[in-house]
Amino acid sequence: MKSSNRLFDILIAKRIVATVSALLVIAIGCGAGIWQLNRAEGKIALAENLAARQQMPILNANAAVWSLEEAGERRMIARGRYIPEAAVWLDNRPRPIPAGGAGNTAQAGFYLMMPFQLEGRDEVLWVNRGWAPRNNERRESLPPIETPAGIVNIEGLVFAHPGKVYALGTEGDNVDPNKPRIAQNFDLRRESLLHGWVQAPFILRLEESGVSDGLLREWAPLTSGVDRHYAYAFQWFALAFAGFVFWLLSGLRQYRPGNVVNGDLG
Structure with missing residues (x-):
């Protein structure tokens, strides 16, 4: 003791x-x-939920007004035309590398956010068309990409936003909404106020592959990391x-x- x-x-x-x-x-x-x-x-649960919701019937953006709760993480098709003059290039985005893929994840670039006017509806759907590399020598220079003209059909996954990065300050108020611009983050509400149009309360991440438009869409799985x-x-x-x-x-x-x-x- x-x-x-x-x-x-x-x-x-x-x-x-x-x-x-x-x-x-x-x-x-x-x-x-x-x-x-x-x-x-949390990442594993999110990936499992995403996989389950992808097995649900594909939604049609032109058929109804969808809420984020109804459409989130589900597949969606849409028909309409792009509005390239109002595009937003999201800076400091790493190159998306799929599971088992090869590439330099440290390579910085842009996500191209482009509004999509739905056919037969007074509603705009913002689309994350993909990733493009940044010109390290001329940082303000935008990558050359191609945008289809006229009415097209697209398909992708619905998300609340394209992802956020740390940013010092906010984008200035003196921006021309009718010209492509570079920004750190994307705010659906702010875009609605800038343009004065009706928007879907979510974004569509394009899932097209094999399209030669200068953009990469080999998205990394949510379990990455x-x-x-x-x-x-x-x-x-x-x-x-x-x-x-x-x-x-x-x-x-x-x-x-x-x-x-x-x-x-x-």
Whole structure:
């Protein structure tokens, strides 16, 4: 009993600062590890939900007024014409690489957001037509792409937005809505106010492949990065374990029963 009390005194009571520091490292490591695991599980659940919703009947944008709750993550077809003069180029977007594909994910470029006037309806649908590389020497130069003229049929997946990136400040109010422009992020509500037209409350990410228009549409799966989250979680848990082991061993080095005389440390 006395031995256990001495062990408690040496490991904890006489090492308050070391104990609190170790607990802090363990708490941070475990908390960050659990957060990384939750992020991985969230991506997997989102991908499973997307796969399930893609199996549902394909929606027709021209047939009805759809809400985001009804159409989100579902396949949709639309018929109409593009409005290229009002395009928005979203900057600092990494090149999309499909699962098992090869390419440089660090290559920066643009997502081309283009309004699509639905045939027979007074409604505009914003379309993410794909990715194009940026000219690193002339950053304001837009990539050459082709836009079909006249009425066309398109198909894709419905999302709330094309994804967001960190941006310093916001786009200025003095923009010409009738000219293509470069922006960091895309705001459906702001575009509606700028143009004064009726818009669908979502965007359509084009899924066409094999079309030579200067844009890439080999979208990465939503589970992309799951392995990285697991690796980060392992590193954080390892840090927590290392903190505990260091605290324990450094304390045990001071606990030597053979050096204890009359109940005191010698």
